[in-house]
Amino acid sequence: MSKRIVVKDLDIYYGSFLAVEGVSTTIEPRSVTALIGPSGCGKSTFLRALNRMHEVIPGARVDGSVDLDGENMYARGVDPVLVRRKVGMVFQKPNPFPTMSIRENVLAGVKLNNKRINKKDADELVESSLRGANLWTEVKDRLDKPGSGLSGGQQQRLCIARTIAVQPEVVLMDEPCSALDPISTLAVEDLIAEMKEKYTIVIVTHNMQQAARCSDRTGFFNIEGTGKPGHLVEFDDTTKIFNNPSEKATEDYISGRFG
Numbered sequence: 094m095s096k097r098i099v100v101k102d103l104d105i106y107y108g109s110f111l112a113v114e115g116v117s118t119t120i121e122p123r124s125v126t127a128l129i130g131p132s133g134c135g136k137s138t139f140l141r142a143l144n145r146m147h148e149v150i151p152g153a154r155v156d157g158s159v160d161l162d163g164e165n166m167y168a169r170g171v172d173p174v175l176v177r178r179k180v181g182m183v184f185q186k187p188n189p190f191p192t193m194s195i196r197e198n199v200l201a202g203v204k205l206n207n208k209r210i211n212k213k214d215a216d217e218l219v220e221s222s223l224r225g226a227n228l229w230t231e232v233k234d235r236l237d238k239p240g241s242g243l244s245g246g247q248q249q250r251l252c253i254a255r256t257i258a259v260q261p262e263v264v265l266m267d268e269p270c271s272a273l274d275p276i277s278t279l280a281v282e283d284l285i286a287e288m289k290e291k292y293t294i295v296i297v298t299h300n301m302q303q304a305a306r307c308s309d310r311t312g313f314f315n316i317e318g319t320g321k322p323g324h325l326v327e328f329d330d331t332t333k334i335f336n337n338p339s340e341k342a343t344e345d346y347i348s349g350r351f352g
């Protein structure tokens with residue numbers, strides 16, 4: 094299920110503003126890749142370009158290509174809705190549908206994709222997705238209660254369950270723990286470590302320890318100044334980035350000298 098992402102010469106624009114320039118990199122399947130860098134350097138923009146989510150902003154576009162196991166998701170005729178089914182996304186703030194039950198929340202993405210599903214299959218999918226998100230034992234006795242009644246950390250794992258219920262190949266996460274307490278953060282980090290068995294995972298984080306703890310590879314983005322485009326400065330094994338980076342800018346950033 095997990096797929097390789099190959100990014101070639103990617104430029105990302107908001108209207109005439111070039112937000113991210115010239116990114117070429119390969120993101121391996123069954124691994125966790127962390128994207129780090131100072132505010133405004135284009136981490137979220139790049140992440141959203143990996144499932145064409147930035148296109149919901151009028152005027153946003155890209156040049157270059159992003160291949161998912163050899164297929165360019167930006168090729169003419171490719172349906173962005175299908176891309177987003179293969180490449181799911183979890184956002185910073187847990188966003189379960191407030192009026193839906195826990196069960197309905199898990200199934201929401203599947204239903205949005207117009208998939209008909211019988212009760213038995215739906216029950217199995219709800220259980221396997223909640224198990225996959227390490228949430229099953231905490232919620233199995235209250236599946237028909239509102240998702241909004243869960244704690245923040247549980248809500249975020251519910252959103253992860255909703256994402257994996259549509260059986261994606263890649264899961265993108267944009268600062269998934271920034272609204273969570275330390276215990277919930279660890280629960281989500283444990284989950285990320287387990288999820289890489291099945292999915293390609295890319296996570297944007299401001300938390301250096303988190304990047305060091307849960308990723309195999311790390312990409313450092315930077316900008317030279319306000320209004321300038323962000324660049325991928327260095328992309329390597331996480332241990333290399335944190336212990337012996339090749340670029341001075343990377344070293345300055347991870348050692349807290351700027352950003």
Ligand SMILES: Nc1ncnc2c1ncn2[C@@H]1O[C@H](COP(=O)(O)OP(=O)(O)OP(=O)(O)O)[C@@H](O)[C@H]1O
Binds near residue numbers: 130137323
């Ligand atoms: N919807 C938008 N319309 C226009 N410009 C945008 C939009 N979203 C982001 N930008 C601009 O693109 C650049 C990169 O922003 P982005 O949010 O990707 O950075 P980031 O590294 O994720 O920042 P942060 O760490 O603060 O979340 C910034 O200059 C930002 O102002």
